[in-house]
Amino acid sequence: MSAVKAARYGKDNVRVYKVHKDEKTGIQTVYEMTVCVLLGGEIETSYVTSGLNRSLESLANNRGLQLHQGRQQRHCRNRLHYQNTIYITAKQNPVTPPELFGSILGTHFIEKYNHIHAAHVNIICHRWTRMDIDGKPHPHSFIRDSEEKRNVQVDVVEGKGIDIKSSLSGLTVLKSTNSQFWGFLRDEYTTLKETWDRILSTDVDATWQWKNFSGLQEVRSHVPKFDATWATAREVTLKTFAEDNSASVQATMYKMAEQILARQQLVETVEYSLPNKHYFEIGRFSAFPGIPCLKLSLMR
Numbered sequence: 001m002s003a004v005k006a007a008r009y010g011k012d013n014v015r016v017y018k019v020h021k022d023e024k025t026g027i028q029t030v031y032e033m034t035v036c037v038l039l040g041g042e043i044e045t046s047y048v049t050s051g052l053n054r055s056l057e058s059l060a061n062n063r064g065l066q067l068h069q070g071r072q073q074r075h076c077r078n079r080l081h082y083q084n085t086i087y088i089t090a091k092q093n094p095v096t097p098p099e100l101f102g103s104i105l106g107t108h109f110i111e112k113y114n115h116i117h118a119a120h121v122n123i124i125c126h127r128w129t130r131m132d133i134d135g136k137p138h139p140h141s142f143i144r145d146s147e148e149k150r151n152v153q154v155d156v157v158e159g160k161g162i163d164i165k166s167s168l169s170g171l172t173v174l175k176s177t178n179s180q181f182w183g184f185l186r187d188e189y190t191t192l193k194e195t196w197d198r199i200l201s202t203d204v205d206a207t208w209q210w211k212n213f214s215g216l217q218e219v220r221s222h223v224p225k226f227d228a229t230w231a232t233a234r235e236v237t238l239k240t241f242a243e244d245n246s247a248s249v250q251a252t253m254y255k256m257a258e259q260i261l262a263r264q265q266l267v268e269t270v271e272y273s274l275p276n277k278h279y280f281e282i283g284r285f286s287a288f289p290g291i292p293c294l295k296l297s298l299m300r
Contacts, residue, residue, distance in 0.1 A: 006040075007043055007044060008038040008039060008118075008120065009039060009043065010036065010038035010039055011036070011082035011083060011086075013036070014034065014035040014036070014037075014082065014086050016031075016086060016087065017030070017032045017033075018095050026139050027139045031096055031125070031128075032126040032128060033098065033126065034124040034126070035086050037082055037086065037119065037120070038120040039119055040116070040117060040119075040120070041113070041115045041116040041117040043115070085109075089101075089104060089105050089108060097223060098125055098226075099154065099210075099226040100219060100220065100223055101123065102121040102153075102154030102164070103121075103154055103156065103213075103219040105121050106155070106156030107119075107156055107162075107216045110156055117157065118155070118157045118158065119155075120153070120154070120156075121152075121154040123151065123152045124149050124151050125151065126144070127144060127145065127146060127149065128142040129142060129143050129144075129145045130142055130143075131143050146170070147170045147172075148168065148169070148172075149168070149169050150168055150230060151166070151167045152165065152166050153167075161212045161214045162212070162213040162218075163209075164209075164210045164213065165208070166207070166208055166210070166226065167205065167208070168204065168206050168233060168234060168237075169206075170204075170205075171203065171234070171237065172201070172202075172204075173201065173202060173204060173238065174200070174201035174277075175199070175201075175241065177197055177199075178197075178246065179245075180195060180196050181194065181195055181248055182194035182196060198279075200276075201276075202249070202274040202275055202277055203274075203277070204237055204274060205274075206237060206260075206271070207272075208264075208270045209268050209270075210268065211268050222266065225264065225266060229260075229263075229264045229267065232260065232263050236256055236259045236263075240252060240255050240256045249274050252274070256270075256272060257270040257272055
């Protein structure tokens with residue numbers, strides 16, 4: 001006989017945009033994010049018993065679709081529209097740092113519904129940078145100057161506290177020198193040549209896992225550290241990338257990770273993904289004898 005081993009359900013791609021207005025200065029700050037919420041708990045019957053949806057909150061889409069009809073209609077008044085819950089939570093609470101907002105949102109589901117024992121919240125923060133106009137920061141205009149994103153994964157589990165992973169992704173970097181790769185293992189299939197000077201480019205994906213928090217109150221007590229650590233991780237990444245005379249991408253990412261661990265004691269692990277974006281040098285052109293070595297770079 002078949003059985004449900006594990007199950008989650010929820011709502012993805014919920015777009016949230018919030019404006020903070022400083023009444024004294026007239027300066028506005030904008031926040032845009034994409035939110036995904038998945039819940040787990042005593043929901044197995046909704047999978048194995050046709051029409052028995054008592055354990056499911058309604059998953060409203062943009063048209064306000066109700067998933068509860070017929071004989072289950074009497075339960076609709078207690079059902080939760082995920083989008084509305086996310087919007088109202090964002091309206092009533094700070095959305096920054098995202099680690100706090102995700103913890104508030106996840107804790108809400110755990111505390112409100114007895115049959116829900118885990119809430120998994122993923123938040124993608126989209127980048128908006130304030131414009132400089134005539135050398136001055138503009139009070140309410142912004143530019144999307146890159147596809148870099150700040151992300152968090154918050155897992156709130158009943159009786160087990162809150163686990164948070166923070167990350168930055170889509171940070172594209174390049175340096176035109178001070179990168180090497182030589183002395184590596186070679187065999188009959190190796191075609192890559194050793195180099196003592198090359199172009200190095202990558203899309204940075206860095207993730208740091210925080211220690212387990214006992215609950216929302218403890219998360220609130222460490223709020224200043226979330227923004228500060230994100231800024232530190234970004235600064236360390238850029239500075240190390242630029243200044244390290246890299247013997248390999250592996251050696252450089254290790255230096256980045258150990259600095260983040262040293263500067264924030266609440267972080268337990270750091271992960272980096274730095275895929276190499278290859279630029280190949282084109283050497284001599286025999287058709288142009290007057291140009292002994294014409295150098296071009298092609299990106300794959």
